[in-house]
Amino acid sequence: MSELQTVKTACPLDCWDCCSMIAYVQDGKLLKVEGDPDHPITQGRLCVKGKRLPERMYHPERVLTPKKKIDGIWTDISWDQAFREIAGKMQSAKETYGPVAVMHTFDSGSGGMLKELEGRFFNLFGGYTQTIGSLCWDAGLEAARYDMGVSLSHDPADHRNSNAIVVWGRNVTVTNMHMTAFLKEARKQGSKLVIVNPLPTDLTEAADRQIRPRPGTDSALALAVCRVLWEEERYDRKFVEQYAVGFPQFAAYLEQLSVEELCKTADVTMEDVEFLADIYANGPTSTLLGIGLQRYANGGNTIRTIDALAALSGNIGVSGGGVNYANRIWSQWLNWDALTLNDPGAEVRTFSKVEQAEDILTADVPVEVLFVTRSNPVSQISNRQRTLQAYKSVDCVVLIDMFMHDTAEAADYFLPCTTVFEEEDILFTSMWHPYLVYVNRAVEPLGESKSDWEIFAGIADELGYGEEFLRPVHEWMETVLAPLQEAGITRDELQARHFMKAPSEPVPWTDRKFATPSGKYEFYSETAEREGYAPLPMLQYPREHPRNNQLLAEQYPYQFLTVHPRHSINAQHYILKAPTQPIVEISPRIAQEKLLQEGDQVRVYTDRGEIRGRVKIKLGIHPQTVVMEQGGWNRMGGSVNDLTSNRHADFGISTAVYDCLCNLEKI
DSSP states (O other): OOOOEEEEEEOOSSSSSOOEEEEEEETTEEEEEEEOTTOTTTTTOOOHHHHTHHHHHTOTTOOOSOEEEETTEEEEOOHHHHHHHHHHHHHHHHHHHOGGGEEEEEOSSSOOGGGGHHHHHHHHTTEEEEEESBSSSHHHHHHHHHHTSSOOOOOGGGGGGOSEEEEESOOHHHHOTTHHHHHHHHHHTTOEEEEEOSSOOTTTTTSSEEEOOOTTOHHHHHHHHHHHHHHTTOSOHHHHHHSEESHHHHHHHHHTOOHHHHHHHHTOOHHHHHHHHHHHHTOOEEEEEOSGGGOSTTHHHHHHHHHHHHHHTTOSSSTTOOEESOOOGGGGTOOHHHHHTOOTTSEEEEEESSSHHHHHHHOSSOOOEEEEESOOHHHHSSSHHHHHHHHHTSSEEEEEESSOOGGGGGOSEEEEBOOGGGSOEEEEOSSSOOEEEEEOOOSOOOTTOBOHHHHHHHHHHHHTOHHHHOOOHHHHHHHHHGGGGGGTOOHHHHHHHSEEEOSOOSSTTTTOOOSSTTSSEESSOHHHHHTTSOSSOOOOOOSSSTTTOHHHHHHSOEEEEEEOOSSOSTTSSTTTOOOSSOEEEEOHHHHHHTTOOTTOEEEEEOSSOEEEEEEEEOTTSOTTEEEEESOOOGGGTOOGGGTSOOOBOSSSSBBOTTOOEEEEEEO
16 A cells, blocks of 8 residues: 555635645545645635535546437447547537537536636637626626726735624625634624624624525615715715715715615614614724625615625725625736637627526527536526526537536536546635635546546547647646736746735725726716616615515515525535435424424425425524525426526626525425
8 A cells, every 4th residue: 555645736616715625645546635724714624515525526426438318318438439529510510500509608616727728619619609697696796896896805814803794695604614713713803793694694693693684675774774874974974075986976865765664675673774884884894795695686786785885884995894795806817818719700609697598599590519517507597497498409418527417418418527636727716815726636537537628629629729729737827827927926836835825905995996987986887877777776676576576476475595505516516415305494484374394395386386395494584585405406306496587687697596486385
């Protein structure tokens, strides 16, 4: 038996934290992974999802050979056959309809710098149909663009300087567990902790207060606090007069609002509003926003109202403050265009990631070949049945993944890709901390699996441009990192150190120079107005809300929230720990209204579909709310997206998956 080896790597899952990991390898086999104690943010801790990555890698259902569906049966084929046949179908589609007859849809189920080479492959092909937007968070990013120019976050260590931290819509211990250590440190130094969430969280008991607004009405709560601060003249007059534009218009709008009516809309008390007003007025106060806040038809506007609250109270551009939604610092440092070869001469058609099913089914130029990478869209896209129908209408669907998940039902070819332990790459998070982390290969690829870029290189070779695509991985990395050389960040140095910090300030906007057209914070955004939206952050309602559709609300009286599971990132880990039956969490009020008891079997339904599960009565849930975990595979109890709508949120191209009313009944 050979000596135990340690290999520095990182977690590739689509998460806030991007954990640095140590892989333990012996005789070519990965034994386990642990957190890297030297990383200043993740500090040696891994969540259950990261710890189980080796189990996922060696899972007996992992597919390790290329496959083709013949007469409905999956059959093993060689890589040469797969490359040859897929390239032939692409070429035929291009000759008949042009390059846009080939489509690529993806998400972030497995991160990595080299995953972006997919874009280069399709640009070299001469163009394609590209899916744009996000199933996750685009409306919130657009909100920050209107207000500040870009979404930036404070260095996690800066929370030590906060008098108060408001965790608004983020379940930290489930989706951002390493933030917990920074919150605990801030608490020891006297910082208050406030939770704004319609659901209980692991931090609820430790918080000074939790406020539980009705899902989708957080903008009413934020505007009520703004109105109180403005009316009582407890706002930062210097900031709004010298470093912002549009505050007089925003103040005039606030004057029209009734705090009592806003409280009624949000289902909160006047005491809740006054408490938050004190928290923001006596800053610095840091706001940690969750992504679920903007998953409504009014979601982007909701983020704008919370931004406005932080701005008028003087909590932007100061240590210990900030609105922390995303951290898009790497967009200014990494040379993605050189990697993906964005070519203005390429023929590119764009479909919405959210509404791609409708786009496929109504396209003038048909989609003949569809590539699906890094995602399980049949499970993850709202209105699952419509997505399945659209994918089955495509002549050739190529799925690149490790497991036969829901999307395989509509696929024609399955190409097995490697895990993070079988490849070399660079990882980072655009959601939170400012570190790049180097991924070293820990073990050789299992079976016949190949890295994503090697798969595309094989098809590119058949299409005649393999030499332009296939280069050493270090060369691709150096291409992307080139703008960072002056800051001392090179590929060699990054690999040697394992992680390096971005050359960015720990507190954004301290110079009060924002990335907006005016160079100031914009309460009134002419950019938003020009793009067809309200220029001010305003009171708006979800699409499925009694104010907008009373008849629908009478038929479906409960808000349906599809939350992130504790044991999985979206649909990634259900192969490891699928619940024996979906759990339906309800409030005691709903249990009383529907005469339900713990453990009862129920069907939860909308006019789009239904899902069945077992009742769990939970204290602390907003009384009109039904909660289920998202990410479930259909063969493991069903997908919550049988119930949801595939409509957009208000800004950008983003899903409004939380904008969903439902009903339930005992089976």
